Ligand SMILES: [Fe+2]
């Protein structure tokens with residue numbers, strides 16, 4: 001796909017287009033995992049709960065659209081040979097764990113991993129992308145607004161479901177949360193040099209994810225929040 005003129009202008013305004021392209025590609029990988037897991041959640045719910053199945057099916061479709069938007073952004077910045085091996089391996093590990101949770105009947109855990117943890121990480125990055133693109137007057141406002149509204153709906157729905165439904169599996173969920181948080185932490189370590197090049201602090205994104213998990217833990221079990 002040739003890069004449109006708008007993207008070429010954008011590329012010239014960026015100080016580090018290759019780094020931005022790399023981070024767009026990382027975001028696209030996160031969207032890929034979100035699309036696959038939401039589709040699996042929808043299949044899992046099936047006839048059991050048609051309202052949930054429909055929501056997850058819509059989410060999967062929207063995540064696919066986000067995935068294409070970020071890949072398109074990365075490719076339009078015309079960066080070739082971007083190496084994402086370690087990032088992809090981490091996303092694959094996360095995806096495998098979330099799909100395994102569904103295979104073993106732990107929908108609540110998959111919601112914790114996707115709609116609470118991964119979505120919190122995505123939202124923190126999207127907020128940064130939005131702010132930086134506004135500062136540089138880089139356009140795509142409607143696209144950015146659409147993606148963020150859809151992500152907000154996924155998070156709200158997931159959190160609501162999670163807080164309502166995770167009765168009786170608090171300790172197991174604490175262990176799962178630690179496992180998913182460790183993957184997020186490692187991912188942030190891997191991309192830390194790229195973030196620092198853009199004067200972004202990896203810790204800021206980790207704190208955003210921890211906050212989302214703590215909010216959940218506090219609502220489910222007030223004592224648990226102090227352990228995180
Ligand atoms: Fe998304």
Ligand SMILES: [Fe+2]
Nearest residue numbers: 034119151154
């Ligand atoms: Fe999402």
